[in-house]
Amino acid sequence: MSGLSETVQTTALPELTEDLEAARRDLSVWGYAVIANALTAEQVRECRERLRSQAAAEEAAGIGHFDNGELKLNQRVWNLVNKGRMFRDLLFHPVLRELLPELLGKDYTLSSLTANIAAPGGEPMALHSDQGYTPRSMPIRVVVNTAWMLEDHSEENGGTRLVPGSHLWPELPEDKPEVESIAATGPAGTMVMFDGRLWHGTGANRTTRHRHLLLGYFCRPWIRPQENFTLSLLDELYEEASPELLGLLGFRTYGTLGNVNGVIVPNGALIDRGRQVGLMETPPPQQ
Numbered sequence: 001m002s003g004l005s006e007t008v009q010t011t012a013l014p015e016l017t018e019d020l021e022a023a024r025r026d027l028s029v030w031g032y033a034v035i036a037n038a039l040t041a042e043q044v045r046e047c048r049e050r051l052r053s054q055a056a057a058e059e060a061a062g063i064g065h066f067d068n069g070e071l072k073l074n075q076r077v078w079n080l081v082n083k084g085r086m087f088r089d090l091l092f093h094p095v096l097r098e099l100l101p102e103l104l105g106k107d108y109t110l111s112s113l114t115a116n117i118a119a120p121g122g123e124p125m126a127l128h129s130d131q132g133y134t135p136r137s138m139p140i141r142v143v144v145n146t147a148w149m150l151e152d153h154s155e156e157n158g159g160t161r162l163v164p165g166s167h168l169w170p171e172l173p174e175d176k177p178e179v180e181s182i183a184a185t186g187p188a189g190t191m192v193m194f195d196g197r198l199w200h201g202t203g204a205n206r207t208t209r210h211r212h213l214l215l216g217y218f219c220r221p222w223i224r225p226q227e228n229f230t231l232s233l234l235d236e237l238y239e240e241a242s243p244e245l246l247g248l249l250g251f252r253t254y255g256t257l258g259n260v261n262g263v264i265v266p267n268g269a270l271i272d273r274g275r276q277v278g279l280m281e282t283p284p285p286q287q
Contacts, residue, residue: 014030014034023095023193027099027195031162031165032194035095035117036190037150039189043186043189044151050086055077055117059072062076068123073119074123074202075116075117076115077117078114080113080214081110081229081249082232090148104144109249110217111132111218112218115215117131118158125287127196130196131197141197142223143217144217144218145215147192147215148190149186149190153186153211160183160200160203160213161184161203162181162200163180163200166179169195222255225250229251231251247268253268260276
């Protein structure tokens with residue numbers, strides 16, 4: 001594979017593992033790790049049923065989002081935080097609690113929680129980097145993506161294409177079709193965690209069944225998130241959310257960032273989205 005160091009070329013590609021030390025090593029060397037049994041069979045069933053129902057309802061309401069337009073070969077379901085407790089529970093998965101502070105710092109936040117449903121006949125997505133908005137010269141990762149498989153994923157049903165080791169490339173090749181990639185595969189319940197600098201993309205689904213994938217996209221607290229949760233979070237969820245969830249969704253300050261009306265509150269304090277100040281006028285003098 002073009003651009004890989006000699007050390008990387010002689011190291012075995014990641015395999016399914018429950019060993020977090022092996023996952024750490026795979027993330028460092030290859031830019032991704034494949035974690036076995038991250039979800040139970042019951043979690044897989046519950047998430048898949050809720051996702052399929054939500055996706056069908058959004059399509060019927062005329063608000064479904066499809067990458068391929070009228071062909072409807074790849075449906076995205078956005079902001080799953082609003083669309084089921086089982087999705088919100090994933091944000092506090094023990095593997096995430098263990099690894100994300102090491103990868104993004106202890107104050108990491110959620111950038112988005114979405115789903116990708118690849119229909120039969122779906123075309124492969126162009127390879128890209130989730131950290132593509134930063135210069136390749138930036139020496140740190142600023143985002144990490146996690147993908148949960150809701151059925152067995154294979155080369156045939158469009159398992160996400162990954163370019164092993166590409167998170168270490170100092171620059172991206174210009175001729176994308178010639179880049180060598182592999183499919184992320186595994187049984188239902190598998191989690192794939194990958195560095196935001198890694199080149200990847202949805203694979204082509206050549207089967208007769210839909211392929212469902214959940215995507216938890218996390219970032220450092222000073223990066224603007226993909227989903228603006230301070231605006232889009234449902235009012236009822238905002239009222240009942242735990243401080244931990246609100247912090248993950250960007251309602252917690254970081255240094256002097258994230259304050260409201262310039263009122264500087266302590267680092268790590270939760271903000272109140274109801275504290276707005278609008279047009280004011282000088283009160284008349286008292287007689």
